[in-house]
Amino acid sequence: xxxxxxxxxxxxxxxxxxxxxxxxxxxxxxxxxxxxxxxxxxxxxxxxxxxxxxxxxxxxxxxxxxxxxxxxxxxxxxxxxxxxxxxxxxxxxxxxxxxxxxxxxxxxxxxxxxxxxxxxxxxxxxxxxxxxxxxxxxxxxxxxxxxxxxxxxxxxxxxxxxxxxxxxx
Amino acid sequence: xxxxxxxxxxxxxxxxxxxxxxxxxxxxxxxxxxxxxxxxxxxxxxxxxxxxxxxxxxxxxxxxxxxxxxxxxxxxxxxxxxxxxxxxxxxxxxxxxxxxxxxxxxxxxxxxxxxxxxxxxxxxxxxxxxxxxxxxxxxxxxxxxxxxxxxxxxxxxxxxxxxxxxxxxxxxxxxxxxxxxxxxxxxxxxxxxxxxxxxxxxxxxxxxxxxxxxxxxxxxxxxxxxxxxxxxxxxxxxxxxxxxxxxxxxxxxxxxxxxxxxxxxxxxxxxxxxxxxxxxxxxxxxxxxxxx
Numbered sequence: 001x002x003x004x005x006x007x008x009x010x011x012x013x014x015x016x017x018x019x020x021x022x023x024x025x026x027x028x029x030x031x032x033x034x035x036x037x038x039x040x041x042x043x044x045x046x047x048x049x050x051x052x053x054x055x056x057x058x059x060x061x062x063x064x065x066x067x068x069x070x071x072x073x074x075x076x077x078x079x080x081x082x083x084x085x086x087x088x089x090x091x092x093x094x095x096x097x098x099x100x101x102x103x104x105x106x107x108x109x110x111x112x113x114x115x116x117x118x119x120x121x122x123x124x125x126x127x128x129x130x131x132x133x134x135x136x137x138x139x140x141x142x143x144x145x146x147x148x149x150x151x152x153x154x155x156x157x158x159x160x161x162x163x164x165x166x167x168x169x
Numbered sequence: 170x171x172x173x174x175x176x177x178x179x180x181x182x183x184x185x186x187x188x189x190x191x192x193x194x195x196x197x198x199x200x201x202x203x204x205x206x207x208x209x210x211x212x213x214x215x216x217x218x219x220x221x222x223x224x225x226x227x228x229x230x231x232x233x234x235x236x237x238x239x240x241x242x243x244x245x246x247x248x249x250x251x252x253x254x255x256x257x258x259x260x261x262x263x264x265x266x267x268x269x270x271x272x273x274x275x276x277x278x279x280x281x282x283x284x285x286x287x288x289x290x291x292x293x294x295x296x297x298x299x300x301x302x303x304x305x306x307x308x309x310x311x312x313x314x315x316x317x318x319x320x321x322x323x324x325x326x327x328x329x330x331x332x333x334x335x336x337x338x339x340x341x342x343x344x345x346x347x348x349x350x351x352x353x354x355x356x357x358x359x360x361x362x363x364x365x366x367x368x369x370x371x372x373x374x375x376x377x378x379x380x381x382x383x384x385x386x387x388x389x390x391x392x393x394x395x396x397x398x399x400x401x402x403x404x405x406x407x408x409x410x411x412x413x414x415x416x417x418x419x420x421x422x423x424x425x426x427x428x429x430x431x432x433x434x435x436x437x438x439x440x441x442x443x444x445x446x447x448x449x450x451x452x453x454x455x456x457x458x459x460x461x
Binding site (some may be wrong): 015023026027028029030031032033042061062064066070071073075076077078079080081082085086090092093101124125128129133135137138141 | 193194198200201202203204205207208209215219226229230234237238303304305306307308309310311312314315316352356357361377379419423
């Protein structure tokens, strides 16, 4: 009986991994690094986590949870509330409908897929922010941010894969 | 959602649940849009939520930012090792120059004091300073704010000026119990009345999310010389006059811009300055809801 309970706790803990990793990615993205220009372009770590988990284990990262994470990011980040939630949910929607296409494809295909999602998310974010504040913001930092994400995607994907195999296989 | 229950509640609820399932994502997106609207209209409630959440997260960020700061320090150390010799020579020269200035400053200080005593001049109340660590710059490409580890318990109030060693950094826009948010001078919403040092020309420093904020509301025929220093003018009561802000430069688009004296990309510690009567709530009333 006690073993059963322990097993359940263990399983629950493991199932919280995608959520935990995504939250951690959000916080890491907020830590100030005294590198010139870093504050302007934050690597979209959260989007990478979302991309990975929605394709591999969407059952462990529900849309409503993603919505809440986006909300948290907006509250802490000072961005218009709901903006990140919307972008993340749009990405989720796109990925969950295209999931079968991505599963079992080569890594290069995944990478191209992420590039499309990252650039798309950047564009949506930029448009929403422009609408909200009624200013045409310089689009370059947003694009650089997306491209930086694309460049760092293999590293993050490798890390997530290690975690995935270690705790959830 | 298969169910074997055939109660009337289920018979009605099931199609509704089916609809919800089907339109799950559109509904969530609508919810997000609704939130944006609410945030736009009712900014005080959102502001309170922000304060609570930031307060809750800032200790976590505080812990997390320490290793990052150490790594950055180490990198900086090795970078400095490379040009140690040149740096040393430069500092020697600067030191010699500053010693001359020190003499000049001491002489002027004495003269100033004697003149003030003649005029029975009433000096401004001395400012009190609270120093905080910068633990987060969470805005990404859209918002220029930082979160610092001082809050209401240390006497921080909305509207107070925030300085780093060299110059003005921004102002406090949100205060929690032990955390506060600083709107940097480069943010889209930042507007600071400034005055140019030698021409005494007044202007408004307007952030546009780029590294170098714009100098706006200058008279059309005014001559702005690059290299001129910019100070807060104290108009509008937001900031006390005379805080150093930056140096004028000609932007790539020909518009006058200001290079902030403080290196905003490497903020580690900042000083929140309480000047007593100026700033604070009265100034906030003239510029409400700068951050929505």
